[in-house]
Amino acid sequence: MAVDGFELNAFLPYRLNRAAEFVAVRFAAEYKARYQLTRPEWRTLAALGSSTHAMTATDVGTHSAMHKTKVSRAVSGLEERRWLKRSEDQDDRRLEHLELTKAGRTAYRELTNLASAYQAQLHDLIGVGGMKALSAGLEAIERAIDKAEKRPSRT
Amino acid sequence: MAVDGFELNAFLPYRLNRAAEFVAVRFAAEYKARYQLTRPEWRTLAALGSSTHAMTATDVGTHSAMHKTKVSRAVSGLEERRWLKRSEDQDDRRLEHLELTKAGRTAYRELTNLASAYQAQLHDLIGVGGMKALSAGLEAIERAIDKAEKRPSRT
DNA sequence: CTTTAATAGTTGCAATCGTAACTATCGATT
């Protein structure tokens, strides 16, 4: 269709962004309405809530692909709500370990109910096949991300 | 792994956003450095450049999943560079048809070279299988988006 | 040890964003 060899509809960053935005907007509207949570806050809550052990802010950033200042502010926000508490690392006092409080875990559980319901809607929308393919494709990217995180890069 | 039934690593909005962000950041750095282009500007340029006919601002917005104010500003930016020209619709004067100028098409061609090179890198990074799966999955979402666009929704 | 480089996290500030309100125009209803 294009004169030269480039096909925008096959260009991954464009397609991914479009899909991610489409899918995120509706869900964000839900938790924003119910909890006045911002996107970075939800993503931080999710990262912490899904982890069995405490994480540092940097961990949250790499796990969610968020800029460190975004994480920093989200952490402050969640702390003000008393959904999260920080604790200094004894060996390395630059680090702070982040953990959800009881209230935070409760909120997380409620949010995951919303999330599950939304995931089910998406499932209906794109079908089992689409879901499986997407999952496999995202896994491939996630492997690449992990690989890239060993050899560092500024985010 | 999670206590309840929710698995963040299987939650589509989170995964998509993460992947999209990872993939977009590196590419954005390239065209920002070479052309001082913002992301919305690149996306608008891309939408127009890949289309055979003129588009309205609304078209650009739905095609790229960008908010209309973002599109509006990106259009102004591209117009100032003289990469894009507007023309009023004769039948409906609310509409303006957007087209790239010669300079705009040239820029688009240069940008698509960058894009192709980047796409090749991604291809290497995630492999043929990952690429195919991802493509199939994204297609499923894109179909869903098109469907959703018939029955409207505020973006 | 002392100096230097690297890392974790925060913050000031300018740039960007999205909501809501606005202008202008069109189509439908009466």
Add this chain to the structure above:
DNA sequence: AATCGATAGTTACGATTGCAACTATTAAAG
């Protein structure tokens, strides 16, 4: 044809963002 509701696009303004610079701390190099 006057009114009302919808749509295209813009803009004012408060909120959010990311860059760069900063503090504090640790690791590495000499």
